[in-house]
Amino acid sequence: MDDSNxxxxxxxxxxxxxxxxxxxLRDAVVCLAVVFIGLLVCYGEAPLHAAQEMEPGRLRDVAVxxxxxxxxxxxxxxxxxxxxxATAWLxxxxxxxxxxxxxxxxxxxxxAVTADAFAPGDLAPRPARRPLRxxxxxxxxxxxxxxxxxxxxxxxxxxxxxxxxxxxxGISKSLLVDWTKLAPQQxxxxxxxxxxxxxxxxxxxxxxxxxxxxxxxCGPDWAAAYANRARAMMAAYRRGxxxxxxxxxxxxxxxxxxxxxxxxVNAAVQVAAEAYRAQVRxxxxxxxxxxxxxxxAAMPVDGTDTIVREPDGIHLNETGAGLAAQHVIAAxxxxxxx
Numbered sequence: 001m002d003d004s005n006x007x008x009x010x011x012x013x014x015x016x017x018x019x020x021x022x023x024x025l026r027d028a029v030v031c032l033a034v035v036f037i038g039l040l041v042c043y044g045e046a047p048l049h050a051a052q053e054m055e056p057g058r059l060r061d062v063a064v065x066x067x068x069x070x071x072x073x074x075x076x077x078x079x080x081x082x083x084x085x086a087t088a089w090l091x092x093x094x095x096x097x098x099x100x101x102x103x104x105x106x107x108x109x110x111x112a113v114t115a116d117a118f119a120p121g122d123l124a125p126r127p128a129r130r131p132l133r134x135x136x137x138x139x140x141x142x143x144x145x146x147x148x149x150x151x152x153x154x155x156x157x158x159x160x161x162x163x164x165x166x167x168x169x170g171i172s173k174s175l176l177v178d179w180t181k182l183a184p185q186q187x188x189x190x191x192x193x194x195x196x197x198x199x200x201x202x203x204x205x206x207x208x209x210x211x212x213x214x215x216x217x218c219g220p221d222w223a224a225a226y227a228n229r230a231r232a233m234m235a236a237y238r239r240g241x242x243x244x245x246x247x248x249x250x251x252x253x254x255x256x257x258x259x260x261x262x263x264x265v266n267a268a269v270q271v272a273a274e275a276y277r278a279q280v281r282x283x284x285x286x287x288x289x290x291x292x293x294x295x296x297a298a299m300p301v302d303g304t305d306t307i308v309r310e311p312d313g314i315h316l317n318e319t320g321a322g323l324a325a326q327h328v329i330a331a332x333x334x335x336x337x338x
Contacts, residue, residue, distance in 0.1 A: 119277040132336035136192035138164040139199035145318055149325035157338040162190045170202035171229050180229055183236040195237040196328055198248040201314055204261040218264035230272035238279040244335050245280040246328055251289035254313025281331050
């Protein structure tokens with residue numbers, strides 16, 4: 001070896017440390033292939049969901065078509081759920097320490113019906129209204145700009161509006177946020193008199209059934225599992241009967257595949273609320289914005305056809321959020337003074 005040649009020294013030392021093995025282009029290609037396969041089986045649905053969030057057009061259609069095979073592979077393999085659970089601790093959201101227990105009645109028993117299942121005024125005089133001091137507006141991106149509209153309209157009346165949107169999350173996905181953990185944490189942190197919930201832009205993920213098998217959207221079994229999660233959240237938000245919950249259903253989205261998911265989500269929410277009709281109000285945004293489940297970007301507002309949806313065909317724009325806020329405030333006024 002020529003000690004006067006530094007390059008020779010470095011090369012020889014590298015070969016010695018690596019057992020005289022030189023890494024080739026083929027090795028690099030193999031490593032990249034392993035990484036690609038790992039990402040495919042664990043997170044293959046992510047590109048499809050990202051593509052579906054794009055604005056309508058030819059580029060979106062191409063992106064969705066290209067992403068569907070990877071999503072199909074990920075849905076039919078068990079690695080995605082394991083990866084989500086293994087990396088859940090990386091979530092940037094607030095720590096979630098409590099988890100609500102969702103358990104079926106054992107030994108074929110029948111769940112008891114309680115007085116909370118009867119809506120106010122059904123069998124007794126409606127409870128006296130009380131002051132509204134603190135309102136939590138939460139959910140995924142659907143809750144924006146509704147949260148701003150409610151804050152603008154209520155803050156002047158002495159209501160503190162807490163805005164806590166968690167973008168990109170869903171009840172049927174727990175990669176970023178597990179809502180069955182987040183709901184009791186929000187109640188502990190914010191102590192709200194009432195909660196406005198608007199969520200559903202990111203649903204349709206497989207849900208785990210008893211025994212560990214996955215339930216794919218959007219049949220009755222999936223909807224039942226979704227309803228159990230939603231009911232657990234409602235149980236936290238109602239605060240043992242002291243709080244009130246105003247859960248907005250989803251207006252039909254433009255995309256037919258998303259519309260199928262939205263229909264299942266809305267049905268599940270209605271079923272979930274049945275046990276807590278005394279405290280939970282389900283506000284039908286589908287009837288308001290998309291009667292009969294038929295998508296429309298514009299609707300009559302003060303006698304003039306007005307755009308109420310964002311270009312993505314999912315979210316409400318500022319005008320639409322204003323209309324939704326009117327319905328929320330009307331429901332609040334039935335339970336609270338201002």
